[in-house]
Amino acid sequence: MKLLDAPINTCCRIERLDGPETECRRLLDLGLTPGEEMAVVQAVPFGDPLVVEVRGMRLALRRREAAWIRVL
Amino acid sequence: MDQSALINSSALTTTSTETRTAEEQAAPPVTPADRVLTVCLAGVPNAGKTALMNGLTGGGFHTANYPGVTVTISRGKSRAELGAEISFVDLPGVHSTVAPTIEEELSCSVIEGRHDSIHPDALIIVVDATQLERHLKFAAFVARQGKPVVVALTMMDLLAKSGQTINSKKLSEALGVAVVPVDGRTGWGVGELMTALRERLTNPFITAAVLAEIPDEPVEAYRRLRAILDASGAVKKSRPLMLAENSLTARIDKVVLHRYAGLPIFFIILGGLFASIFWLAQPFMDFIEWLFKEAGALTLAVLPEGILARFIAEGIIGGVGAVAVFFPQILILFFLMTLLEDSGYLSRGAALVDRPLSALGLHGRSFVPMLSGFACAIPAVLAARTIPSKRERLLTIWIIPLMSCSARLPVYALLLAALLPGAVGKAGLALACIYLASLLTGSLTAGIIGKLFIRKKSDSMLAMEMPLYRRPLIKPTLKITWSRASAYLKRAGAPIIIISSILWMLSNFGLGAQQPKREDGTSAAFITASDLDHSFAAQLGQSLEPVLRPMAVDWRVGVGLISAFAAREVFVSTMAIVFHVADENNEQAQQAGLLDTMREATFANSSQRVFTPSSIIGLMVFFFFSLQCLSTVSVVRAETNSWKMAGLQLLFYTGLGYLLSVAVVQGLRVIGVA
Numbered sequence A: 001m002k003l004l005d006a007p008i009n010t011c012c013r014i015e016r017l018d019g020p021e022t023e024c025r026r027l028l029d030l031g032l033t034p035g036e037e038m039a040v041v042q043a044v045p046f047g048d049p050l051v052v053e054v055r056g057m058r059l060a061l062r063r064r065e066a067a068w069i070r071v072l
Numbered sequence B: 001m002d003q004s005a006l007i008n009s010s011a012l013t014t015t016s017t018e019t020r021t022a023e024e025q026a027a028p029p030v031t032p033a034d035r036v037l038t039v040c041l042a043g044v045p046n047a048g049k050t051a052l053m054n055g056l057t058g059g060g061f062h063t064a065n066y067p068g069v070t071v072t073i074s075r076g077k078s079r080a081e082l083g084a085e086i087s088f089v090d091l092p093g094v095h096s097t098v099a100p101t102i103e104e105e106l107s108c109s110v111i112e113g114r115h116d117s118i119h120p121d122a123l124i125i126v127v128d129a130t131q132l133e134r135h136l137k138f139a140a141f142v143a144r145q146g147k148p149v150v151v152a153l154t155m156m157d158l159l160a161k162s163g164q165t166i167n168s169k170k171l172s173e174a175l176g177v178a179v180v181p182v183d184g185r186t187g188w189g190v191g192e193l194m195t196a197l198r199e200r201l202t203n204p205f206i207t208a209a210v211l212a213e214i215p216d217e218p219v220e221a222y223r224r225l226r227a228i229l230d231a232s233g234a235v236k237k238s239r240p241l242m243l244a245e246n247s248l249t250a251r252i253d254k255v256v257l258h259r260y261a262g263l264p265i266f267f268i269i270l271g272g273l274f275a276s277i278f279w280l281a282q283p284f285m286d287f288i289e290w291l292f293k294e295a296g297a298l299t300l301a302v303l304p305e306g307i308l309a310r311f312i313a314e315g316i317i318g319g320v321g322a323v324a325v326f327f328p329q330i331l332i333l334f335f336l337m338t339l340l341e342d343s344g345y346l347s348r349g350a351a352l353v354d355r356p357l358s359a360l361g362l363h364g365r366s367f368v369p370m371l372s373g374f375a376c377a378i379p380a381v382l383a384a385r386t387i388p389s390k391r392e393r394l395l396t397i398w399i400i401p402l403m404s405c406s407a408r409l410p411v412y413a414l415l416l417a418a419l420l421p422g423a424v425g426k427a428g429l430a431l432a433c434i435y436l437a438s439l440l441t442g443s444l445t446a447g448i449i450g451k452l453f454i455r456k457k458s459d460s461m462l463a464m465e466m467p468l469y470r471r472p473l474i475k476p477t478l479k480i481t482w483s484r485a486s487a488y489l490k491r492a493g494a495p496i497i498i499i500s501s502i503l504w505m506l507s508n509f510g511l512g513a514q515q516p517k518r519e520d521g522t523s524a525a526f527i528t529a530s531d532l533d534h535s536f537a538a539q540l541g542q543s544l545e546p547v548l549r550p551m552a553v554d555w556r557v558g559v560g561l562i563s564a565f566a567a568r569e570v571f572v573s574t575m576a577i578v579f580h581v582a583d584e585n586n587e588q589a590q591q592a593g594l595l596d597t598m599r600e601a602t603f604a605n606s607s608q609r610v611f612t613p614s615s616i617i618g619l620m621v622f623f624f625f626s627l628q629c630l631s632t633v634s635v636v637r638a639e640t641n642s643w644k645m646a647g648l649q650l651l652f653y654t655g656l657g658y659l660l661s662v663a664v665v666q667g668l669r670v671i672g673v674a
Helices: A021-029 B002-026 B049-057 B102-111 B129-144 B156-161 B168-175 B190-202 B209-213 B218-232 B248-256 B262-302 B307-324 B327-343 B345-352 B354-359 B364-373 B377-386 B390-402 B408-419 B424-453 B474-508 B536-543 B545-551 B555-563 B570-582 B587-591 B594-600 B613-625 B630-640 B643-670
Strands: A012-017 A037-043 A050-054 A057-061 A069-071 B037-043 B062-065 B072-077 B086-090 B122-128 B149-154 B179-181 B464-466 B509-511 B527-529
Touching (some): A037 B248, A057 B345, B049 B086, B049 B122, B049 B474, B102 B377, B122 B129, B129 B218, B168 B179, B248 B262, B248 B345, B354 B364, B377 B630, B390 B424, B408 B570, B474 B509, B474 B555, B509 B536
Antiparallel strands (some): A037 A050, B072 B086
């Protein structure tokens, strides 16, 4: 399922990244690697970007970027 | 047989190569004592590099500008008590080596040994202890380049708060590289870091073997790192869990990023920032203004009367004063921005406005440069470096001159006082409207240019780390503020002083042929000291009269507009000079304030007033748009590395300002406003 469809504040495991190569590589470099646990914590005003947590770090991800992330 | 011989020989070759390498390394392990070693600080953004730089150099670092790539790097000497001098270079933080921003590219070029002028003898890799895996991945990239490295472990206080511990000895053994916990803000561990660094520099046989073997490919790199960390036993709770619901960061974010309260809080914080910039700075600005006025008067009194004394008093001291008067504002802006940055809020602000800004073709990170632009365009243009995509960065730089910078403030104050005499409240309201209008115009311009010239939908990324909230320490913040502000002063100061000196000469010298005949009948030298009426500036102003007429102002205002290119606020002092000098024989006019003089001023050989409501509004429109700041032009040139953008900006905004000013003046006249 897409990370965007995952309920808020629920831990999911990253399955794979499905998006443009360079951009996904930057996300991987940030630590969003398959198998890692992550969660959407909250959405800011306008509903975009999303605040996510991964590897103990808070990250602001645009919906466009979050849409590349498939989780289990 | 043959085969074994082959293997043997290849083995021999390998051995000899290894020996040679070892010899090479062993021969000059340390460079001669007369050469100062260069050590670079590298790390992921928010790792605490600037704080460590502060701890290593005692705050005595300055920001240098490197031509070619023109990105600012801080350089500083090690503190005296840390032993033999080492030159430290603080490299911009690197998120990823893939598709780097210009800042990241600069750091990568230094780390990979591709940079023209910075060749580090060793590197300190700054690693955030709370983000170990991600920061060690970058550390591996640095270690792979083969230069001597040591790891400085920061944010140990935050780690302790989250209930985790790191055994730096075990970590050091596991990674094959010295790991020293430090706190650059208090200086804790800095001595040990220096010892480890010197040990590493004198002993070529220590290699960051394990760290350097970690591959670049992220999935494998993270897997290997976790395996190493797990096996080392250095980290209690090596797998970072999610932040607890009740952690400070989670609780603060719940409020400041709240769906409804988030934006109002954001605007309250920004409003507070602005109010402090203006209100806190005011007494200091008054004092500096007074100081330079007195210094000028003293110079005139002490030095023998003549052109030299006047040049020093008006040209040099007056020119320096024009820059210095804004220093308190810049200082307060930088202080509050550093405070916001250190606390962790600045990246939240960028996240909050990313949606509306990206709709305009900008980026969430454009918000910091736009904000700085309200104090001064120069630091604002520099701040645009953090914007990842080139297109969004250039668009941000393009609209910065529209932000109502503080140099416009004295101009608006004078013109509003002339337009609305006695109505202080109305003038204040009008000023607030001007500020809001400048923000809206900037956004609109970005939107239009984004639509017209950048049709493709933005494909840039946000993916921005939001650091844990942390109480900023005042002393290091002050030191960092000072080094940033003094770098600004150096950068902006020289051009303003040069330009104001030139303008002073233009308004105090003239062509001999243009001068009135002397009493004894002799004519003046080819170029001669002159009064303003017959100066080069006056000639320039008069030759501009046909252009100025549609704006309904005369050549004296033209001289003011030209001199404002040194810095906009110079307009006010020039107006004082031109109108007083012109009425020099009239004692009454001299005694009356500048405002009264301006109100009475008429066009030559006519009773028509120069300053009418329509012409004053026209002037304000001109100042609103026009890029009358050659320092900004020179900074934009340096930052974009071409004259194209800087020149286009100058022509576009000044042309637009003129055309709109003429349109407004003529339009107002048509509907009956004088």
